[in-house]
Amino acid sequence: xxxxxxxxxxxxxxxxxxxxxxxxxxxxxxxxxxxxxxxxxxxxxxxxxxxxxxxxxxxxxxxxxxxxxxxxxxxxxxxxxxxxxxxxxxxxxxxxxxxxxxxxxxxxxxxxxxxxxxxxxxxxxxxxxxxxxxxxxxxxxxxxxxxxxxxxxxxxxxxxxxxxxxxxxxxxxxxxxxxxxxxxxxxxxxxxxxxxxxxxxxxxxxxxxxxxxxxxxxxxxxxxxxxxxxxxxxxxxxxxxxxxxxxxxxxxxxxxxxxxx
Numbered sequence: 001x002x003x004x005x006x007x008x009x010x011x012x013x014x015x016x017x018x019x020x021x022x023x024x025x026x027x028x029x030x031x032x033x034x035x036x037x038x039x040x041x042x043x044x045x046x047x048x049x050x051x052x053x054x055x056x057x058x059x060x061x062x063x064x065x066x067x068x069x070x071x072x073x074x075x076x077x078x079x080x081x082x083x084x085x086x087x088x089x090x091x092x093x094x095x096x097x098x099x100x101x102x103x104x105x106x107x108x109x110x111x112x113x114x115x116x117x118x119x120x121x122x123x124x125x126x127x128x129x130x131x132x133x134x135x136x137x138x139x140x141x142x143x144x145x146x147x148x149x150x151x152x153x154x155x156x157x158x159x160x161x162x163x164x165x166x167x168x169x170x171x172x173x174x175x176x177x178x179x180x181x182x183x184x185x186x187x188x189x190x191x192x193x194x195x196x197x198x199x200x201x202x203x204x205x206x207x208x209x210x211x212x213x214x215x216x217x218x219x220x221x222x223x224x225x226x227x228x229x230x231x232x233x234x235x236x237x238x239x240x241x242x243x244x245x246x247x248x249x250x251x252x253x254x255x256x257x258x259x260x261x
Contacts, residue, residue, distance in 0.1 A: 001084045004033040015215060020208045021081070021180025035084045039179035039204040043193035044172050047137070047165045054156035056119040056148075060112060063103045065123065069116075070095045072123045076143035081180045098141065107140055108132045113164035115157045117144070124148040127157035129165070129173070137165055139175040154187060179204055199248075202240040209234035 008016070013026040021039045025032045052058070061069070073095035077083050083091045101107055108130030117125035125144035132138050144153045165173060175193060177184040179201060195201065213230050216222045222230065 050159035075145040113161045125153040137170040206237035
């Protein structure tokens with residue numbers, strides 16, 4: 001995936017729809033659309049038992065899977081916002097670092113609940129979980145290779161992992177994703193993860209809907225009902241920002257991101 005640098009006039013830029021979780025800037029007679037690295041969402045869901053409908057074999061990973069995991073990681077992430085504008089060699093290097101870090105416990109103790117999805121000996125997906133220092137379960141990595149997406153692999157991986165977490169007594173599972181990764185964002189929400197709002201996230205949503213409100217107000221293209229829906233979303237996130245600011249003032253601490261250490 002690449003950033004976009006599109007020649008256009010200033011008026012055309014004002015009418016341009018914005019992508020949630022991306023930066024939209026105008027200079028040099030071009031629109032520059034790049035990932036917003038700060039727009040990262042923390043989400044969580046209660047650990048409960050779930051049915052597992054797997055289209056392939058699920059099993060725990062081991063360090064012996066490293067050589068097979070790296071190309072799967074690359075295939076899964078190469079076309080996402082997470083590695084926007086990265087060269088292939090850099091993504092492969094990141095895959096090696098992140099996977100080695102998982103097995104070495106660099107980001108938390110690897111949990112036995114971690115799962116791989118395997119078909120005919122080939123890794124097609126992975127859900128790698130760790131335990132943070134405070135004892136929380138965290139979804140360190142979740143990916144499915146392109147040819148196996150939309151077949152229920154991610155759901156099966158995490159459902160099986162949740163069952164193992166439930167048996168081990170973990171009450172909650174946390175995760176993080178880039179707001180601009182639409183597929184990841186929508187999957188997390190469909191699966192039942194609930195976002196934990198922080199100010200950066202709330203501002204990203206507010207600015208997105210404020211721009212859409214201004215754009216549609218100028219064009220007059222939306223029906224009154226659709227315009228009301230955009231207005232309601234803008235006002236909702238404005239209220240969240242006010243709540244977060246009030247809480248920060250009360251506690252005397254300005255927290256942008258919750259700690260995951």
